[in-house]
Amino acid sequence: MKNKKIQFCKKCLYSEYHPLGITFDSKGICSGCQIHEEKNKLDWNSRYEKLKQIVNKYKNKNKNNYDCIVPVTGAGDSYFILHSVKKLGLNPLVVTYNKYFNTSVGIKNLSNLRIKFDCDILYQNINPISVKKITKYTLSEFGNIYWPVLAGQTVFPVQIAINYNIPLIIWGAHQGIEQVGMYSYEHEVEMTRRYRHDHDLFGFEADDLITLNNNLTESDIWQYRYPSDNELNKFGIRGIYLNNFIRWDPLAQHIEMVNKFDFLSTSFERTFDTYDHPDCFNYMNLHDYLKLCKHGYSKVTDHACREIRFGRISRDQGIHLVKKFELNKPKNLDLFSKWAGINEEGLNFIINKNKNNFFWKELDVNKWKFKGLSTNLKMMNKIKMNEITNFRHFFIRNYDEKQEQNYITFGKGYNNEI
Numbered sequence: 001m002k003n004k005k006i007q008f009c010k011k012c013l014y015s016e017y018h019p020l021g022i023t024f025d026s027k028g029i030c031s032g033c034q035i036h037e038e039k040n041k042l043d044w045n046s047r048y049e050k051l052k053q054i055v056n057k058y059k060n061k062n063k064n065n066y067d068c069i070v071p072v073t074g075a076g077d078s079y080f081i082l083h084s085v086k087k088l089g090l091n092p093l094v095v096t097y098n099k100y101f102n103t104s105v106g107i108k109n110l111s112n113l114r115i116k117f118d119c120d121i122l123y124q125n126i127n128p129i130s131v132k133k134i135t136k137y138t139l140s141e142f143g144n145i146y147w148p149v150l151a152g153q154t155v156f157p158v159q160i161a162i163n164y165n166i167p168l169i170i171w172g173a174h175q176g177i178e179q180v181g182m183y184s185y186e187h188e189v190e191m192t193r194r195y196r197h198d199h200d201l202f203g204f205e206a207d208d209l210i211t212l213n214n215n216l217t218e219s220d221i222w223q224y225r226y227p228s229d230n231e232l233n234k235f236g237i238r239g240i241y242l243n244n245f246i247r248w249d250p251l252a253q254h255i256e257m258v259n260k261f262d263f264l265s266t267s268f269e270r271t272f273d274t275y276d277h278p279d280c281f282n283y284m285n286l287h288d289y290l291k292l293c294k295h296g297y298s299k300v301t302d303h304a305c306r307e308i309r310f311g312r313i314s315r316d317q318g319i320h321l322v323k324k325f326e327l328n329k330p331k332n333l334d335l336f337s338k339w340a341g342i343n344e345e346g347l348n349f350i351i352n353k354n355k356n357n358f359f360w361k362e363l364d365v366n367k368w369k370f371k372g373l374s375t376n377l378k379m380m381n382k383i384k385m386n387e388i389t390n391f392r393h394f395f396i397r398n399y400d401e402k403q404e405q406n407y408i409t410f411g412k413g414y415n416n417e418i
Helices: 031-040 044-056 078-087 104-116 128-142 147-163 175-180 193-200 218-224 229-235 250-261 283-295 299-309 315-325 333-340 344-353 389-395
Strands: 068-071 092-097 120-124 168-171 238-241 360-364 367-370
Touching: 031 175, 031 299, 068 078, 068 147, 078 092, 078 104, 078 168, 078 250, 092 104, 092 147, 104 250, 120 147, 128 147, 128 218, 128 333, 147 168, 147 193, 147 218, 147 229, 175 193, 175 299, 250 299, 283 299, 283 333, 283 344, 299 315, 333 344
Parallel strands: 068 092, 068 168, 092 120, 168 238
Antiparallel strands: 360 367
């Protein structure tokens, strides 16, 4: 980081180091902010009409099969996606991949979703022993515990689409568009094998995991293998993203889902957002901290950039929030260590091994100084938390999970008394 001035967006907080790739115009505004402006310029009514034309071709007139596949979790945009699909008059088959790091909020949200939207749902439960073996390997080699989750969530819907002969898969938002403006909404980019390979899987397919240095076998990885192009073409499989046709605003959508369908959120130690990934013990904890170690920024920066772009907080307020949350210690490391069969000292060694020298300086044994991206951001004015007036929106129907002690490996049912 020495002797190099880092370029930051003049509007949001993203820098030139964003792992998805980012560009800046002559005014210093990043590509993500530029594409975000399309939200205020495009005719979203006409784009919605185009969406209706696309999906109408897939409606099963004989009513003897489903119209589309909808991947969901117990968090994220699942409620809004399914709500939108139902409004389009579609009969979806809902599919979900079991990550095994489930919280009770996630189980409640998923069960409630099935009931409130009256949908059939398929669960994929891969052998937990195989999942643990893969997770331990990807953590050790790549500093990533989420490879099996992302691989499963992106391949299971495609496999089911082929097996059930349901050509249309409907996803929510394309991350590359929303964060860095990888495409215009008018490009109407669809699901691709390449994006999954490069970004969701960090460049490693299932078959790449089997090496002489681990004990992984074909029986461990075969269910993460993406269908061939011949299979995709034979069944005409396509995956569309709703954010190309609906003006995507996660906060507004989550508030609507809370009020209409009792979606549950939860508070986190490492960000102010309460709606993103409340279904997982690790996403906002160990997974997010590893992101900070490797890339010098964490999920709270993503959340702050989103809220700055929507005009709900100022850039100074965003910087304040990032610095308030990003260095908070991740919770539940003991749970992950117990689940994975790794002692906490070994886990701490792996975490430290993944600290990028660009963003961290080792002062002594287990003592580090953070010199990441936010250390280069300066506030123009002092900010107090109570001055962030829209902050209260993140605490609607918030569920406290402080008493939870273990992952919920499998869970079903919904208790409305919370």
